[in-house]
Amino acid sequence: MLLAILNWAAKSRDEEGRLLLESNPFRGLKTPAEKNPTRVVLTQAEYEALLHASLEMDWRFRVALVLAHETGHRIGAIRQLRWSDIDVENGTIRWRAEHEKTGYEHRTPMTSEAVSVLEEARRRNPGIGDIPLLPAPKDPSVCMSRSLARDWWSKAVARAELEPKRGRGWHSLRRKFASDLMNQPLKVLCELGGWKTAQTVLQCYQRADQDRLRKALEDRRRARSRPI
Incomplete structure (x- = not known):
C-alpha cells in the first residue's frame, strides 16, 4: 500500500502543476513475498448461496456476480463495461485493454446465463453506446465504484449466512472459473479469462x-483395467 501511495504521489500534481513527490524513494525495492499465500476458490455451493442472496439486493450486484462467474474476469473490468462492449448479434463481450490488468484487449463469447443477466440489466438500465452497463446509483453517467462492489459482496456474504473466510472475495470467482475449466486446453482457458500466460493460471488460479484428484486416480485405474 505504501508503494502504491508513493507511486501515485510521484505522478500526481498540485494546483500549480508541481509533482507532489519528485520521485518514489522506494522505487525498485523488492517487496517480500508470502510463502504460502491464501488463494481461496469459491465453491459451487457458496456461489449458489450468493446468487440466491442477490435476489434481495441491488440488481447491479446480481448482474456483476453472474458475469464474474460466467466470464472469469476481474470485477474491475466487469464494473467498467459499457453497452458498446456488448455485441448481442455475435454473442460476445469486448474487454478493453485499459480495464485489464494485463493491458490485453480481447473478446469472449457469452454463455446463456450471461445473456440472461444482461437482458435483465437492459431492462433496468436501457442504453446504447458508451453508457455504463452498471452505473453508479447516484450518478448514472459513471460506472459503479470498486468500493461499492466490495461493500455489496460483504453484504451478500452476510445475507447468505456464509462462514467468514479470509481471502474469499470477487477474485475467488476468477479462481473458480479457472478450476472449473481445468480440463480445457490452457490456451483456450487463457483466452476466455484474459490471462496472458498459462504460468499465471497454473501458479495462482487453478487448484486441483x-x-x-480422486477422479484422476479412478480414471487411471479404469484405463489400466481395460483389455489390450
Whole structure:
C-alpha cells in the first residue's frame, strides 16, 4: 500500500502543476513475498448461496456476480463495461485493454446465463453506446465504484449466512472459473479469462481439489483395467 501511495504521489500534481513527490524513494525495492499465500476458490455451493442472496439486493450486484462467474474476469473490468462492449448479434463481450490488468484487449463469447443477466440489466438500465452497463446509483453517467462492489459482496456474504473466510472475495470467482475449466486446453482457458500466460493460471488460479484428484486416480485405474 505504501508503494502504491508513493507511486501515485510521484505522478500526481498540485494546483500549480508541481509533482507532489519528485520521485518514489522506494522505487525498485523488492517487496517480500508470502510463502504460502491464501488463494481461496469459491465453491459451487457458496456461489449458489450468493446468487440466491442477490435476489434481495441491488440488481447491479446480481448482474456483476453472474458475469464474474460466467466470464472469469476481474470485477474491475466487469464494473467498467459499457453497452458498446456488448455485441448481442455475435454473442460476445469486448474487454478493453485499459480495464485489464494485463493491458490485453480481447473478446469472449457469452454463455446463456450471461445473456440472461444482461437482458435483465437492459431492462433496468436501457442504453446504447458508451453508457455504463452498471452505473453508479447516484450518478448514472459513471460506472459503479470498486468500493461499492466490495461493500455489496460483504453484504451478500452476510445475507447468505456464509462462514467468514479470509481471502474469499470477487477474485475467488476468477479462481473458480479457472478450476472449473481445468480440463480445457490452457490456451483456450487463457483466452476466455484474459490471462496472458498459462504460468499465471497454473501458479495462482487453478487448484486441483480432492474430488478431482480422486477422479484422476479412478480414471487411471479404469484405463489400466481395460483389455489390450
